[in-house]
Every structure is written in C-alpha cells, then in structure tokens.
Amino acid sequence: MTDHQSFHSSSIALFGTSADPPTQGHKTILEWLSYHYDQVAVWAADNPLKSQQTPLKHRMKMLELMIASLNTSKHNVQLYSELSSPRSIETVEKAEDIWGENAAFTFVIGSDLVTQISRWYASQELLQRVNLLIIPRPGYPPTEKELKILEEMGTTYQVADLNAPPVSSTAYRENGKTDVVDDSVRSYIQEQNLYSWKTIN
Numbered sequence: 001m002t003d004h005q006s007f008h009s010s011s012i013a014l015f016g017t018s019a020d021p022p023t024q025g026h027k028t029i030l031e032w033l034s035y036h037y038d039q040v041a042v043w044a045a046d047n048p049l050k051s052q053q054t055p056l057k058h059r060m061k062m063l064e065l066m067i068a069s070l071n072t073s074k075h076n077v078q079l080y081s082e083l084s085s086p087r088s089i090e091t092v093e094k095a096e097d098i099w100g101e102n103a104a105f106t107f108v109i110g111s112d113l114v115t116q117i118s119r120w121y122a123s124q125e126l127l128q129r130v131n132l133l134i135i136p137r138p139g140y141p142p143t144e145k146e147l148k149i150l151e152e153m154g155t156t157y158q159v160a161d162l163n164a165p166p167v168s169s170t171a172y173r174e175n176g177k178t179d180v181v182d183d184s185v186r187s188y189i190q191e192q193n194l195y196s197w198k199t200i201n
C-alpha cells in the first residue's frame with residue numbers, strides 16, 4: 001500500500017442553519033450526523049431568501065448552547081462560525097481552505113430545500129462540487145422527480161435514514177411552543193428577549 005492509498009480522509013458533514021432559533025429538529029439531525037460522520041461542522045448563517053432574521057450573533061450563540069447539550073458520545077460536533085456565509089458555495093470554499101480540497105465533504109439539507117437549492121447562488125457548481133445528504137422532513141418527502149433533477153445536474157446524494165421530528169423554527173417564532181427548543185436555548189431567548197411573544201411565554 002502506498003502512502004497515498006493508506007491516507008484515510010475523514011468524512012466531514014457540513015450543516016448550515018438559520019438557527020432562528022435552533023430546534024429539536026436541528027438537534028436530532030446533529031446527533032444522527034455525529035454518529036455517521038467523523039466530524040460534523042455546523043454554523044448559523046444569514047439566508048439570502050429570508051428577511052428580518054434575528055441578529056446572527058444570537059443565532060450562533062443559541063446553536064453553541066444546543067451543541068453543548070447534544071446527546072452524543074463522539075464529541076465530534078463543532079461550531080465553525082467561520083463557515084458562515086449567505087452563499088453556500090462560499091462556505092464550501094472556506095471548508096476546503098480548512099480541511100483541504102480532498103476531504104470528503106457532505107453538505108446536509110432537509111428535504112424541504114431540495115426544490116429550492118437549484119435557485120441558490122451558483123447552484124450548478126455547488127451541486128457538482130459536494131455530495132449531498134438529504135434529511136427527510138415530515139411533510140416534505142423527497143419525490144422521484146426532484147431526485148431525478150438532482151441527478152441530471154450531476155449531484156451525488158444520499159437520503160438519510162432518519163425520522164426527524166415535525167418541528168420548525170417558524171412554529172416556535174409564531175407561538176413560542178416550549179417543547180420545540182432546548183432548555184438552554186429557551187433560557188437564552190428569555191434573557192435576551194429575542195422573540196416578540198416572550199411576554200406570554
């Protein structure tokens with residue numbers, strides 16, 4: 001075996017989220033990724049398709065608190081705030097700067113984003129550059145048609161064998177349902193008065 005062949009490049013899952021706020025859905029995904037990948041890099045990002053997001057520093061902090069409460073024995077989930085960018089192609093470039101171009105990156109999205117991703121900045125390049133992991137989201141099963149479009153764009157992808165809970169950040173922002181977020185995140189939201197229904201929570 002040559003030096004080159006004996007080199008094992010570690011598998012790295014890249015998971016960006018608006019984290020406004022991070023939910024039990026994000027937590028379930030991170031715990032699953034922790035089990036299936038060598039390293040899991042996570043960050044909060046501004047989404048160019050969303051308006052009026054909570055300031056990024058708060059979303060990053062909530063994500064950090066949620067990561068600290070993950071139930072995983074591998075301790076391989078890490079916040080990489082330097083990966084944050086509204087353009088995922090820039091995130092991938094930053095990841096290549098950190099781990100090198102030959103690292104085995106997997107870019108993670110929920111199935112609700114499968115149709116949207118083709119409208120992202122430089123999506124063609126992005127989809128050819130990364131391997132995609134699709135997390136089935138309750139209510140948004142990935143369809144044959146959507147997956148065929150990905151294949152036609154030259155994307156390699158897998159669909160995760162994971163039942164994520166039917167929760168969303170929007171539902172929390174709208175009604176403050178307490179079981180959607182972690183206790184640590186909820187305390188931070190209350191301390192910082194982050195969402196407008198806070199007075200009734």
Ligand SMILES: Nc1ncnc2c1ncn2[C@@H]1O[C@H](COP(=O)(O)OP(=O)(O)OP(=O)(O)O)[C@@H](O)[C@H]1O
Pocket residue numbers: 016017018019020023025026108109110111112113135136137138164165166167168169170171
């Ligand atoms: N419950 C869930 N099941 C599966 N995927 C999810 C779930 N929640 C979030 N995701 C995925 O995680 C990534 C980040 O999601 P995001 O932070 O936008 O959460 P969200 O709940 O969709 O937020 P919002 O309601 O504000 O749009 C996206 O790829 C999304 O598809």
Ligand SMILES: O=C(O)c1ccc[n+]([C@@H]2O[C@H](COP(=O)([O-])O)[C@@H](O)[C@H]2O)c1
Pocket residue numbers: 015016017018019045046047048049050085086087088089113119120121
């Ligand atoms: O690259 C783009 O054009 C682009 C458009 C929309 C979303 N993204 C990224 O997709 C990730 C998930 O976004 P969100 O809001 O669904 O959590 C996050 O890292 C965003 O920055 C990226």
